[in-house]
Amino acid sequence: MKKRQLGRTGAQISEIGFGAWQIGGSWGDVSEADGKKALNAALDAGVTFIDTADVYGDGRSEKIIADVLKSRGGDRPFVATKAGRRLSPHVADGYTGANIEAFIDRSLKNLEVDTLDLVQLHCPPTDVYYRPEFFGELDGLVAKGKIRNYGVSVERVEEALKAIEYPGVATVQIIYNIFRQRPHDLFFAEAIKKNIGVIVRVPLASGLLSGKITRDTAFRSDDHRNFNRHGEAFDVGETFAGVPFEVALQAVDELRPLLPAGVAMSTFALRWILLQQAVSVVIPGARNEEQARSNAAASDLAGISPENRARIVEIYDRLVKPHVHQRW
Template identity: 60%
Template sequence: MNHRPLGTTGYDVTEIGLGTWQLGGDWGDVTDEEGRDAVRAALDEGIDFLDTADVYGDGRSERLVGDVVDEYDAWDDVTVATKAGRRLDPHEADRYTEENLERFVDRSRENLGVDSLDLLQLHCPPTETYYRPETFDALANLRDDGKLSHFGVSVERVEEGLKAIEYPGVETVQIIFNPFRQRPANVFFREAKRRNVGVVVRVPLASGLLTGALSRDTDFPESDHRNYNREGDAFDVGETFAGVPFEAGLTAADELGAVVPEGTTLAQFTLRWILSFDAVSTVIPGSLNPEHIADNVAAASLPPLSSDQFQRVASVYDEHVREHVHDRW
């Protein structure tokens, strides 16, 4: 699998990484061994970028990732990114203090079993946080103290990403981008590339809508965010189905399916579409299924999309999706 530079971090990472939200919860019941097997499958497929967070299962995802990377003795070969901030209660900008961030960093270091975090990302903090230079000074201090090597942000909105990269220490931005969330491809990607900021794409498959495997009859478990967060009751609704109403998303996914070449899945087509944008450093689809992980990796080797395919994707977006998401995120 090809590698791309992750901004100025010095890390070259695989085009397809692994998101590990599923390992912690919010996607139905998962055993520890199922979680470990997913990470093992990713490493066996050559993936060397793993993304987790301290709130995924209250640290469970971090611990499972750390277990497997240690089992494979792969700490020198794998980049592990984690996130911090969502443990704050209340989750307010003025609570992103150095004291709180250091406490979270120390807990993540313990969960992962490392002395220093490869990459720490603020975990979708309130918009006001990006206007508090002292928060980014705190991250720089933790880096200088050796508790983390690099830092970045995970954002909900394009405007937050643009503000974040004004701070010189921010080396990466994680953002939602897929055929149902196209706005980042405009100004944000251009600015990120100009400043040599790494871009990590999350929710690439729109919580499964862009796999083609969901239908109007799909029944999600009670503990699955695709059940309880469709209206944004638990966290930003843009994290669930990329913010697209489920019915509209199914219709759009059906139309996109007609564009997919024979022998390619909708998920693979989607990942190949995302990787067509050279500002993207890596894409982090999440999965517990080893076969799906292998299929995701295979997407990186597909031939480039044609201009007609790009136009068809744009048409589906304009007709079915744009009104729901474009001006919101």
């Protein structure tokens, strides 16, 4: 497993991380036992970065992580969590120092630590990025020793560009994949200039870029790929990267001939993301041990030829770009 630096945090982490949303909830039936097996398989494969959030299963994900790390012992991986989505209603005025500190205290308890490695604002309303006094409150929480670093998880490129104007913002988590290519137009260059850690989420477009989803695939009622198809529960860009389902399936079919022999589409799609120097870590989720090991294998995959890279851009420009590029 190759490593990269997480921006100015200075942490050296695996370039493939573990996204712990699936073991928390909103992905259908993933048992606690399967979640623990998936996380252990990822750690056994060399993963040293875990991303979670306080709302994933109402703390379930954080608690599973704590249990697994306690049982394993040894060197502790870097664990990032998120805060803010527990607000109800989820509005900019709710982002206060007191509220975020209360959420952080809860995560400290769930993860069974004294200090959180990284706290990310969990896709806050855009207005929050224009409130410097709130980012000052986060600096205060660093000074208190409750968090070592803070960053943001964003929906839009514009939010990312605004966030990194604040000197305390160490990381940005953003959606980037074969179906969401806009971040490399400008944001990645700015992130490199400012030594920002870039955490890439939704790298497989909610499973579409696994190549295993078909028109006949059925999703459980508690799976966001069912209940958030049109943004009913949260930003639609988090589900299938915001790409219309039929369009995405056509694009997947056109990507298949580019796969090297014996390489899964998911592994190929992750390797494509790692071509970007600005990316610190990619955080695919996993429901089971097999998926976790397959994700980790992307670190060892050979590069993608210039011809195939050009073909990927052509497929995106022709089929996907009109639906997503300027929206996020």
